Each structure stands twice: as C-alpha cells, then as structure tokens.
Amino acid sequence: MELANVVPWGRSFAEYQAMFGLPEDDLKKRILGCGDGPASFNAEGTKRGSQITSCDPVYQFETKEIRRRIDEVYPDIMTKMKQGADNYIWDSLGSVEELGKVRMKAMSEFLSDFDTGRHQGRYVPASLPSLPFPDSGFDLALCSHYLFLYSDHVDEVAHLESMRELCRVASEVRVFPVVSLDGTASKHLDSVVTALSAGGIEVSLQAVSYRFQKGATEMFVAKSV
Numbered sequence: 733m734e735l736a737n738v739v740p741w742g743r744s745f746a747e748y749q750a751m752f753g754l755p756e757d758d759l760k761k762r763i764l765g766c767g768d769g770p771a772s773f774n775a776e777g778t779k780r781g782s783q784i785t786s787c788d789p790v791y792q793f794e795t796k797e798i799r800r801r802i803d804e805v806y807p808d809i810m811t812k813m814k815q816g817a818d819n820y821i822w823d824s825l826g827s828v829e830e831l832g833k834v835r836m837k838a839m840s841e842f843l844s845d846f847d848t849g850r851h852q853g854r855y856v857p858a859s860l861p862s863l864p865f866p867d868s869g870f871d872l873a874l875c876s877h878y879l880f881l882y883s884d885h886v887d888e889v890a891h892l893e894s895m896r897e898l899c900r901v902a903s904e905v906r907v908f909p910v911v912s913l914d915g916t917a918s919k920h921l922d923s924v925v926t927a928l929s930a931g932g933i934e935v936s937l938q939a940v941s942y943r944f945q946k947g948a949t950e951m952f953v954a955k956s957v
Contacts, residue, residue, distance in 0.1 A: 733792070735790070735798075736801075738790055738801060739805050739809065740769055740798060740801055740805065740839065741835060741839075742770035742771040742842055743771045743835070744771070744773075744776070744834060744837070744838040745772055745775075745777060745780075745838075747834075747942065748765075748771070750940060750942035751876060751908040751909075751940055752874050752876075753906075753940050753951065760782070761783075761870075761871035761872045762783050762785075762871045763777070763783065763785070763871070763872050763873075764784075764785050764786075764873040765785070765786040765873075765874050765876075766787055766788075766860065766863070766874065766878075766898060767788055767860070767875055767876065767878040768787070770790070770798060770838070770839040770842040771786075771839075771842060771876070772839070772841035772845075773874075774842070774849060774854055774855065776841060778845070778849070785853070785855075785865075785870070786849075786854060787858040787859070787863060787865075788857070788858075789858070789859040790857075791846075791850065791857040795843055798843065798846070799843055802839055802843075806832075813828045814828050819915065819945065819946055820944055820945055823943060824944075860879075860893075860897060861890060861893035861894040863897055863898075866901070867901065868900075868901070868903055869901050869902070870901055870903075871903055872904050873898045873902035873904070873905045873906070874906050874907075875905070875906070875907045875908075876907075876908055877908070879891055879894055879895065880909060880911065880918035880921060881912060881913060882912075883912045883919050884912065887920075888919075888923055891920040891923070892923065895924050895927075895954065898954070899933055903955065904953065904954070904955045904956070905955075906953050906954075907951060907952040908942070908951040909945060909949075909950070909951070910937060910948075911945070911947045915945065915948070924952075932956075932957055933954050933955065933956060933957065934955045934956075934957050935952070935955075937951070937953070938950060938951055
C-alpha cells in the first residue's frame with residue numbers, strides 16, 4: 733500500500749453504535765473492527781472499558797504520516813461531499829460543514845490514541861481477505877464501509893473470501909452498509925448469502941438506526957451456528 737492512494741475518513745464511536753446496533757452488552761464483547769482506518773471507535777471504546785482491536789493496512793504508517801495525509805485529502809473530500817450532497821440524509825449531521833467537524837474530531841481522537849494503541853496491540857496493520865488472528869479470537873467483528881459498498885472495486889471472489897475470513901475469526905460478523913456507492917443493493921449480496929448459508933452460517937439483514945447514505949438502512953449479520 734502507498735499512503736498517497738489512501739483517502740482517510742474516520743467515523744465516530746456514536747456512528748459505530750448506530751451503524752451496527754451496538755447496545756452496552758455488545759460493547760462488553762471481544763470486538764474486531766476490520767478496516768477501521770482513522771475512526772475513533774477504538775480510542776473512544778477503550779476509554780469506556782471495551783476490548784477492541786482494529787485492523788487496517790494504513791496502520792503500517794506513522795502518526796505524522798497519517799495526519800499529513802488527512803490534511804492533504806480533507807479539502808477534496810469536502811468538495812466532493814458538497815457536490816454529492818443530494819445522495820445523503822442530513823437530518824442528524826445537519827450540513828456538509830457539520831459532517832466535516834464530526835469526521836475531523838473522530839480522526840483527531842484516533843491520531844491521539846494511535847501510538848499508544850499500536851504499542852498495546854489494539855491497532856494491527858492487516859487487511860482482508862487474510863487476517864493475522866486465531867480462529868474465534870473475537871466475539872464480534874465489525875466491517876464498516878468496505879465490503880458491499882465498493883462492489884464495483886472488490887469482486888465476488890474477494891467478497892466471499894473476506895466474509896469467510898471474518899466468520900473464521902469471530903462468532904458474529906456485522907457489515908454496514910449492504911448497498912453500493914449508488915445506493916442500490918450490492919450485486920454480491922445474494923452470492924455471499926448463498927455461500928455462507930451453505931457453509932452452515934446463519935445470515936440475515938437487520939435494520940439499523942443510522943441514516944446518512946440514502947438507501948443504507950440495514951446491516952448484514954452472519955453468525956456461526
């Protein structure tokens with residue numbers, strides 16, 4: 733991975749709670765955040781006493797490098813968000829400017845925690861479809877804004893391998909959203925459902941309270957039976 737190809741965009745702890753329907757009981761579980769990037773979920777959750785491990789290839793870089801990249805891409809992201817504002821629901825975030833503040837706050841919290849968290853083993857440089865974790869090492873794995881969303885960039889084979897790998901390391905997997913970038917259901921959803929079900933995994937779609945991208949109202953849930 734080259735950092736110049738990364739577009740850091742971190743979500744907050746509150747957004748994770750809403751995206752993945754996380755009550756307090758879930759936050760007591762051993763949690764893996766897969767593809768967390770510069771989200772503050774780990775930093776905020778750790779302060780609350782949760783046991784969270786995050787993995788992302790961007791964690792191979794130093795704090796100052798990630799911070800510099802965030803500063804580089806932020807103006808362009810904000811411009812694109814303004815251009816595509818009609819694709820989103822602004823009931824909770826209010827405006828593109830408010831979104832920017834929420835994202836920058838989350839990424840700042842991540843950056844403040846990154847060195848300590850990496851030393852503690854909470855931030856692991858790794859990526860799907862091959863994770864350096866033991867079988868059933870986690871109770872719950874969360875994957876935000878990667879699988880299904882980027883269906884035109886991540887092919888069916890990679891989706892299947894990635895979902896099987898997540899099911900290997902965690903007894904329950906939740907993925908949000910299940911729509912592609914255009915807001916329509918992922919073209920890989922049916923094949924993932926079929927393959928996991930055939931492998932004895934219990935799968936379902938569950939409504940969540942999070943509302944931002946139009947059409948993104950459900951998470952994919954896979955449980956080892």
